[in-house]
Amino acid sequence: MNEEIRKLYRTAYGLRKDAVDMVYHARTGHAAPCLSEADILTALYFHVMNLDPANPHWADRDRFVLSKGHASPLYYAVLARRGYFPPEDLMEYRGLNTKLQGHPDMKKCPGVDFTTGSLGNGLAGALGMALIGKKDKKDYRVFAVCGDGELDEGIIWEAATYAGNEHLGRLIVFVDNNGLQSGGAVEKIQDLGDIAARFEACKWHAQTIDGHDMEAILDAVAEAEKVTDKPSVIVAKTIKGKGVSFMEGQYLWHMKAPNDEQYAIACEELERKVKEYE
Amino acid sequence: MESTRTGFGHALLEIAQEREDILVTSADTYRSFALGEFVERFPDRYFEFGIAEQCMITASAGMASEGYTVFSVGYSPFLSMRAVEQIRTFCAYTNQNVKIVAGLGGLSGDTDGVTHQGTEDISMIRAIPNMMLVSPADSVAARAMTKMIADIRTPVYLRLGRGATPIIYDEDQTFELGKALTARDYGTDAAILATGYCVGEAMKAADALKEQGVGVRVLDFHTIKPFDTEAALKACADCGNIVVVEDGSIYGGLAGAVAETFVENGAAPKKFKRLGLTTFGTTGTVPQLAEFFGLDRKALEKTVKDMIG
Ligand SMILES: Cc1ncc(C[n+]2csc(CCOP(=O)(O)OP(=O)(O)O)c2C)c(N)n1
Ligand SMILES: [Mg+2]
Numbered sequence: 001m002n003e004e005i006r007k008l009y010r011t012a013y014g015l016r017k018d019a020v021d022m023v024y025h026a027r028t029g030h031a032a033p034c035l036s037e038a039d040i041l042t043a044l045y046f047h048v049m050n051l052d053p054a055n056p057h058w059a060d061r062d063r064f065v066l067s068k069g070h071a072s073p074l075y076y077a078v079l080a081r082r083g084y085f086p087p088e089d090l091m092e093y094r095g096l097n098t099k100l101q102g103h104p105d106m107k108k109c110p111g112v113d114f115t116t117g118s119l120g121n122g123l124a125g126a127l128g129m130a131l132i133g134k135k136d137k138k139d140y141r142v143f144a145v146c147g148d149g150e151l152d153e154g155i156i157w158e159a160a161t162y163a164g165n166e167h168l169g170r171l172i173v174f175v176d177n178n179g180l181q182s183g184g185a186v187e188k189i190q191d192l193g194d195i196a197a198r199f200e201a202c203k204w205h206a207q208t209i210d211g212h213d214m215e216a217i218l219d220a221v222a223e224a225e226k227v228t229d230k231p232s233v234i235v236a237k238t239i240k241g242k243g244v245s246f247m248e249g250q251y252l253w254h255m256k257a258p259n260d261e262q263y264a265i266a267c268e269e270l271e272r273k274v275k276e277y278e
Numbered sequence: 279m280e281s282t283r284t285g286f287g288h289a290l291l292e293i294a295q296e297r298e299d300i301l302v303t304s305a306d307t308y309r310s311f312a313l314g315e316f317v318e319r320f321p322d323r324y325f326e327f328g329i330a331e332q333c334m335i336t337a338s339a340g341m342a343s344e345g346y347t348v349f350s351v352g353y354s355p356f357l358s359m360r361a362v363e364q365i366r367t368f369c370a371y372t373n374q375n376v377k378i379v380a381g382l383g384g385l386s387g388d389t390d391g392v393t394h395q396g397t398e399d400i401s402m403i404r405a406i407p408n409m410m411l412v413s414p415a416d417s418v419a420a421r422a423m424t425k426m427i428a429d430i431r432t433p434v435y436l437r438l439g440r441g442a443t444p445i446i447y448d449e450d451q452t453f454e455l456g457k458a459l460t461a462r463d464y465g466t467d468a469a470i471l472a473t474g475y476c477v478g479e480a481m482k483a484a485d486a487l488k489e490q491g492v493g494v495r496v497l498d499f500h501t502i503k504p505f506d507t508e509a510a511l512k513a514c515a516d517c518g519n520i521v522v523v524e525d526g527s528i529y530g531g532l533a534g535a536v537a538e539t540f541v542e543n544g545a546a547p548k549k550f551k552r553l554g555l556t557t558f559g560t561t562g563t564v565p566q567l568a569e570f571f572g573l574d575r576k577a578l579e580k581t582v583k584d585m586i587g
């Protein structure tokens with residue numbers, strides 16, 4: 001493993017620790033949904049995306065939409081560690097009238113490109129940005145991360161159809177395919193069948209990868225970049241709660257804060273992982 | 279302390295044991311409505327749509343058209359707004375027996391923030407013909423009113439909260455649909471007209487004001503539609519000073535209903551104050567938000583004192 005990849009893993013586990021800290025401190029929030037998306041967001045923000053944290057509205061920056069907006073703690077940690085605001089502010093999460101609202105707010109939080117939390121809408125927001133990128137002949141790319149349960153929403157497929165018909169090659173969407181949603185297994189609640197094939201039917205380029213393999217994530221983005229006449233979906237097989245043993249694969253940790261004892265275990269496990277990648 | 283959602287879930291389980299026409303539809307939300315036991319015991323009467331509120335509501339109307347009583351559970355902003363056309367045209371216009379059960383009504387979506395707060399729900403639903411709008415103040419009321427709405431065959435919006443909130447009524451309290459409940463009657467210096475969570479704050483304010491020699495009537499508008507015109511007009515005639523308090527928009531909300539009623543009936547309050555939202559909400563706990571937006575006991579006390587001052 002090269003040093004860059006090692007560093008990305010280290011960063012991802014550090015961010016997971018931040019997210020767990022925030023949920024523990026707020027006594028509520030979505031811990032497990034953060035842990036599955038951690039490697040994807042880390043790869044994007046610490047390797048892939050063209051950004052200027054000192055200038056969050058820079059016109060040529062790459063855009064990002066966290067369509068599964070409930071997984072905001074990790075996103076906020078990413079933005080803080082990337083320099084959009086001081087990491088000390090992270091403990092404001094869910095505090096009264098804070099910039100770190102329960103769900104990402106583009107008017108309150110520096111670095112957030114689009115307000116989300118009402119599932120399904122984020123992808124359509126990203127579609128709008130990508131349509132403007134095409135119309136105005138801009139080079140920026142638009143990245144989005146959707147939940148797999150989120151794909152139940154009709155608006156997802158309305159947006160996917162339009163994006164495919166418009167050949168939006170600069171739109172790259174990850175599905176955080178952790179197999180769980182709020183009330184249990186996605187397969188049991190509404191089986192979505194072959195997610196990649198569904199997007200392909202909407203004229204997208206589709207790849208399926210291990211969403212916790214940093215090299216695979218980077219390779220998939222590089223591959224998606226080569227496809228200029230179609231939007232890309234990267235179905236990332238992930239584990240909800242990844243990195244904290246008692247949260248892994250447990251839907252009951254969808255929205256729940258760890259108690260003192262659980263928090264201690266989570267910190268210990270995540271810190272050990274950070275060390276492992278030093 | 280108990281969530282109104284728990285009161286609802288328990289009542290529905292009781293009703294479902296006696297009536298086979300009771301169905302539940304869910305948008306990945308049954309877990310938040312204390313319906314675990316319902317799902318276990320009546321798996322063939324539970325329909326899980328996934329995160330697809332619009333589809334759930336119109337399909338519920340389809341089920342109701344087959345003669346069933348459908349309780350459709352979800353979150354207030356995603357039902358009263360995202361699925362409002364489905365509610366209006368396919369449940370209300372067609373007068374189907376669908377009960378829209380909306381958790382996270384008003385500010386109760388608390389630290390989740392604006393996306394999860396149904397702060398316009400009363401305004402949205404009030405505007406729709408045929409809809410009854412029920413907004414219980416605590417878990418006891420939620421339980422009682424769930425049973426009552428199960429017995430009528432028309433569409434109802436049941437506005438519930440999220441977290442545990444104080445129990446303000448005795449177990450044997452009775453409720454009548456369409457009739458405001460006099461929760462406090464300490465005098466005629468002022469009347470506070472409230473709904474949902476704010477009723478408890480109004481009762482606390484009335485208790486505190488009583489100690490200070492100020493007599494306040496508190497009316498719980500647990501049914502916002504049909505609106506109890508008589509109780510509102512009587513409060514105006516008896517007390518003169520009127521405060522309306524709600525944890526959502528005052529535009530078209532309970533305050534709107536009260537103001538319309540007064541003007542239309544030529545009732546002129548001495549003073550009239552609307553406490554509620556004129557902006558979007560924000561992230562915070564329910565007590566924090568009640569204080570932030572001036573809807574809590576203290577704000578009510580001050581408002582009444584300033585009025586009679
Ligand atoms: C429109 C809408 N309906 C319901 C919710 C409530 N909700 C929040 S997260 C969630 C489950 C999401 O599952 P998934 O998309 O698989 O995300 P992940 O597993 O990554 O947490 C639900 C139902 C919501 N936020 N928005
Ligand atoms: Mg999922």
